[in-house]
Amino acid sequence: MSSRDELLKAVAENQPMNFPLPEIEFLDSECIYLAETFINVLTSIGGAVVLIENLMEIETYILEKFKKSDRIVTTIPAIKWMAELIPATSIPPHALSNVDFAIIDTHCAVAENGAVWVTEKGIVNRALPFICQHLAVVVNARDIVSNMHSAYNLIGTDDYGYGTFISGPSKTADIEQSLVLGAHGPRSMTIFLIM
Amino acid sequence: MIAPDKDHAALANEFNKDEQRVDWHDETLWWVRQKRDNAVKKLPEWEELREAGSQIKNNVLGNLNYYLQQFETNAKANGVHVHWALDAKEHNEIVLDLLLSKGINKIVKSKSMLTEECNLNDYLLDNGVNVIDSDLGEFIVQLANEHPSHIVLPCIHKKKEEIGELFHQHLGTPSGNSDPIFLTETARQHLRETFLARKAALTGVNFAVAETGEFVVCTNEGNADMGAHLADIHIASMGIEKIIPERKHLGVFLRLLTRSATGQPITTYSSHFKKPRSGASIHIIIVDNGRSKQLGREDFRNSLKCIRCGACMNTCPVYRRSGGHSYHSAIAGPIGSILAPNLDMEKHADLPFASTLCGSCTNVCPVKIDIHDQLYKWRQVIVKNGHAPLAKNAALSVMTKILSSPVLYKVAGKLGRLTMKWVPLVVNNRFNPWYKQRELPEVPKNSFGEWYKKNRNHESKDK
């Protein structure tokens, strides 16, 4: 018998009686101020929020924070005149290792934990939101949901190859519980929140 | 794992020789417990959420055979390779074969307690494969040639000065620099080269969704993703109990996991791997290693609901004052003490006794595992299987004889009190572990029974 069959047989023999699945009823707890909650939570975990009215305003931020020699990339065609557009055709992730600042698109954001949900569609290359030194995500205020249950409701049966919730800059507290931002991923995370 | 030539009590005794360090360890972990309390207080539905998590996991245990096959079918349809391993040995061999078949002799790993359980690092090193742990805490314990002392906070037992010294020795940082920001930056630079150079990455699995065939890996550092997205081959090791039925159930578990673990509302990254990126491959290894046996133990199967948050360790007053290494097992603390005896009852016979049965672990468990009740039940099983120390056997049977007989009890009680009163050296000596750091109770003249006979029975006679 193969290991697979032997394992499955042992499980079948030992598993207990069926226990019904519960209903998940925590949808949209009475959170009214979604954007406010999202901003509060995200900033409390080291993220930054910049309120904008349109994508043009991102350029001001870039000019203020970055040098001309910095490599600034985006996956959003609408702002390709202010940053290098990552082509949809596959490029090796190693080619992104010198990216200083990446601006990506998101599907939705979650108020309760300051996370944004991105998939391959919005990031083009899986490595991009990790390998860049600084990350920015464009979030439309109307795409903020209250909690994770609502987020998965929205995600539904989407057939992504890869998707991730990102909540703030990469961080560690492994040394004596001292929080340090910028572990292996981005040192900062900025949300451009379109109100 | 670590060879247990000493039991928990002896290792804890060593840990307690430096009392200031015990205080520091206790307070650091208590602070994490407090962060957890503050985080869960913000969710009015917290207890309902725990109940939902518990019920979903109960459903998983009852349908595990079906869900495993459903997961396999869907993962394969997604283009992911699925492997099955009956035990640690088979798991390690599969990893090695995958690497050798691609001519790879270097691998970068993110956190996986399963590979600790399987002792994968040593196996790969013995077979000429270089392994680098990329989680900062695991990287540090690897430099120190130690094992993680906590499943979420691997080097919580280490002071920053010790870490600074390790970095000085191994990475050439200036001696005496123990600033966490500096040390983290050093590790970042060092490991970035590793990530860019490695062709194979191994990660653990936090949740595997039967409905979709995807699996989720949670990190704060981004190290699992850095490894997986830069490597040609991504190997993901998972225990059979990591399965959950549907994608929407991730909503429940991702809300529970990090709030319980560190008090964060969610980890920085909760990455859902469904299909390999073009030009790369994903291999999942589904491992049993004793889990199906535990599934068959009615009293202990609930331990398989564990989502590895570490909350039971942070709240455990014994763990906080004995350190993770005193449990001489891949997974320390209360949950480790109910998992380890299933793997090797004799070797881990001491662990279910390393508890006061205070019950705090059960209360913080996000999936409601009855941890302290299982500790009690393991004690019964271990004694019945003949793994109790001989001296304890003898002492307990004498005690039983006395306590089962009212006459013997009265005589022994009187003798005991007389002995303590008139010949205190018999009991108050260094061989009596109670007396080492504690006084014995002051001995009363009479027991309550004797007092009652004198005072109440007379009264009733007088009336």
Add this chain to the structure above:
Amino acid sequence: MKVGLFVPCYVDQFYPGAAIATLQLLEKLGVDVQYPSRQTCCGQPMANSGFEHLTNGCNELFIENFSGCDYIVCPSGSCVLHIKHHLHSEKNEVKAAGIRSKVYELVEFLTDVLKITNLEAKFPYKVGLHQSCHGQRGLHLSQMTELMAPAFSKPRYLLDMVSGLEIMPLDRPDECCGFGGTFCVAEEAVSVKMGKDRVADHIKNGVEYITAADLSCLMHMEGILRRQGSPLKVIHIAEILNGE
């Protein structure tokens, strides 16, 4: 109402004062208390050490002693919890089940059965309330800090009736003292450290007396306090509630 007084073995031998206070307090409240003289031990020391299979003798004796009572009351949460969860009988399981359902720790008997609302007691001291784990997490005498649920405390409710008594808040209101039965000798180092930390919390918060509904914890902490030469004293809750 016939109440059987169950006095745990170590209370009988070392702390008769707490048992006397329990008896007097119940009598003061008009309860008909009987003390079956052939009682010994609930069997918990064996069971918690993994020898539950050796407790049959203790169990049968317990049933013999107490099955005639309407209620069984005991000044120790830990022993009550053991009886409630683990008392069984091969000879007469019906009687064993009856005992399991009518055994009460003293505090919960006062608040839940007698439902007392006032007490004539005086104790003009600063008191630290130690939440013994088996009473708290086992018998739910108080809410537990781990759970997100409304706060309550039955011992606190009673102590608030005592005139002059001031309850001092603690940094860690429900951490274990480290006694743990045979744990206290088998894991001596950790047990003592837990006890030292617990009494330090009381000392730091200006407590004069540590009280609890379980003497085993108090015995452990008293042993540490006396070794330290501390003026801080321990007292069983029955002795406070029975105080004149």
